[in-house]
Amino acid sequence: xxxxxxxxIGAGIIGxxxxxxxxxxxxxxxxxxxxxxGREASHAAAGMLAASPGELPPPLLPLASVSFQLYPEFVHExxxxxxxxxxxxxxxxxxxTRSPHRGVEPLRPSxxxxxxxxxxxxxxxxxxxHEASVDPRALVSALLQACKHRGVDTSFGDGVNxxxxxxxxxxxxxxxxxxxxxxxxxxxxxxxxGQVLPCSFPTRPVKGQMLSLAMPTRDLIRHVIRAPxxxxxxxxxxxLLVGATIEEVGYDKRVxxxxxxxxxxxxxxxxxxxxxxxxxxxxxxxxxxxxxxxxILGPSRIPGYFVATGHFRxxxxxxxxxxxxxxxxxxxxxxxxxxxxxxxxRFD
Numbered sequence: 525x526x527x528x529x530x531x532x533i534g535a536g537i538i539g540x541x542x543x544x545x546x547x548x549x550x551x552x553x554x555x556x557x558x559x560x561x562g563r564e565a566s567h568a569a570a571g572m573l574a575a576s577p578g579e580l581p582p583p584l585l586p587l588a589s590v591s592f593q594l595y596p597e598f599v600h601e602x603x604x605x606x607x608x609x610x611x612x613x614x615x616x617x618x619x620x621t622r623s624p625h626r627g628v629e630p631l632r633p634s635x636x637x638x639x640x641x642x643x644x645x646x647x648x649x650x651x652x653x654h655e656a657s658v659d660p661r662a663l664v665s666a667l668l669q670a671c672k673h674r675g676v677d678t679s680f681g682d683g684v685n686x687x688x689x690x691x692x693x694x695x696x697x698x699x700x701x702x703x704x705x706x707x708x709x710x711x712x713x714x715x716x717x718g719q720v721l722p723c724s725f726p727t728r729p730v731k732g733q734m735l736s737l738a739m740p741t742r743d744l745i746r747h748v749i750r751a752p753x754x755x756x757x758x759x760x761x762x763x764l765l766v767g768a769t770i771e772e773v774g775y776d777k778r779v780x781x782x783x784x785x786x787x788x789x790x791x792x793x794x795x796x797x798x799x800x801x802x803x804x805x806x807x808x809x810x811x812x813x814x815x816x817x818x819x820i821l822g823p824s825r826i827p828g829y830f831v832a833t834g835h836f837r838x839x840x841x842x843x844x845x846x847x848x849x850x851x852x853x854x855x856x857x858x859x860x861x862x863x864x865x866x867x868x869x870r871f872d
Contacts, residue, residue, distance in 0.1 A: 528554040528677065530854065531697055531706040533684045533720060535561035537660060538832050538839060539712035540667040541847035547674040549855050554704060555676060556697070558683030558716070562664030565714050565839060568732060568809020570757045570765045571663070572748055573656040573841045574617065580838065581817050583865040588838065590861065591845035595656065598844040599663075605673065608666040611659040611760050617748035620648040620794075628653070642744055642797045648751065657748050657757055660840050679704075684713070686721035687829055694828030708854060710830045714812040715775070717833040723824055726871050727834050729775050729810035733783050734767035737791070737801040744797055754790035763804065766791045777808045811836050821850060821866040830854060831868045 530546055532539045535557035543553045555561075575592040577585060599612040618631075618640060628651045636643070636650040671678070682699045687709050689695060696705035711717050715729035739745065742762040749756040757765040766787050784806045792798050814820060814834040819842065823830050832850050835842050845861065852859045 525703075525705055528552045528704070528706040530554070530708045530710065531556060531704055532710050532712055533557075533697065534712035534714060534717075534833075535668075535678065535680065536564055536712065536714055536839070537562060537566040537664050537667065537843050538714075538835065538846055539710075540664065540671055541843050542710060542712060542832060542850050543676045544667060544670050544674060545847040545851035546854065547671065547676050549851060551855070553676045554706065555671065555678045556682065556684055556699065556704070557678075557680045558713075560680055561668050561678070562661070565809050565811050566660050566664050568734065568807055569660040569840050570734065570755070570767050571658045571660045571840050572617070572755070572757055573658060574653070574750075575841060576653050576655060584818055584838070587845055587861060587863075587866075588841055591842050592656070594844035594848070595658070599658065602663070602666045602670055606666045606669045608662065608669060610662040610666050612656065613658070613758075613760065614656040615747060617653045617655040617657075617750060618643075619651040619653055620645060620749065620751040621651065622648060622752060640745065640747060640749065642795050643749065644794060644796060646793070655748060658840065659759060663840070663843075684720055687711075687723075687826070689722070689826065692826070694826060708828050708830065710832060710850070710854070712832045714833055715810045717812065717820075717831065723826065723829070723868075725820055725831060725833065725868060726815050727812045727820070728772075728814075730813045730836065731771040731773050731776060731808055731810055732768040733771070733779055733787070733806070733808045734765060735784050735788060735806040736804045737764045737766065737798060738762060738804050739764050740797065740800040745795060749794070751790075751794055754787050754794065756791060756794070764791075764798070764801065775810060777810060779806050779808050812839070816870075819846070819866050820868050820871075821846060821863050822853065822868055824868045825872060
């Protein structure tokens, strides 16, 4: 039976980016997923890269800020490596709020109109934030291509039931159909991470519903816009993502027509010109959340078993730093980043 150096459970954006980072260090890597790669939280995400103070739990802000700074080079490497465009847009975001925003100078109405002439502010205060966005589906496709190009092995459609142990340390995993051998296993299974025996990490699914529109002109909306009832994320190909709900409903991924209609109406109220936009798609995804709203990153109490999950709404933003920091730890390198607040040990 073939052996690998590392098995990654979960082929979402975190698992694939970590597999690529480990392969860059010459590790033999196998990625396993219960379904198709990148079809869960990564597929459903909007791709906002928001690392502004006040938008994240305070312990997460330093890590998020570093990840945001890593993004341009991370994207550049991927696009050079694969020849694929992941639609990284680094032109900022507009926050429309009912109250002043934490020490940031508000935009004058004329400035807001110049930045987004099609937005009706409805008396809200506009603030410009130095944020970015990326297309998560394109990013997953590029990561999958990069992993294949670098020789990462994959097996999809066969869920991992348990991590196999011998003498209380990792020797591989057991799936529904077979077993795979490796001395290191990394659980990147998102909202399903807690279902892999023998550890039960406290991850839970938090549902988010979204829709996308075909804008009548590609530059109708130029920036990510966050308003009280809805957020808008433009893509360079003329699509506009509208989202998103936060629902504690377990593993229910059904789309509710009334909810989609409410978000669509909120988008039209904000941008009346979207009346001419065509509805392309609606969907729901399950974000992996934890009790303290922080990710789980680091070694478990079992030698050889590591965890990288629980990123909630920030998985896309935290992808570069999660991959880099975890690869450093797993490879025995000095880790340049402080991961103690995210240790699995806090739930033991």
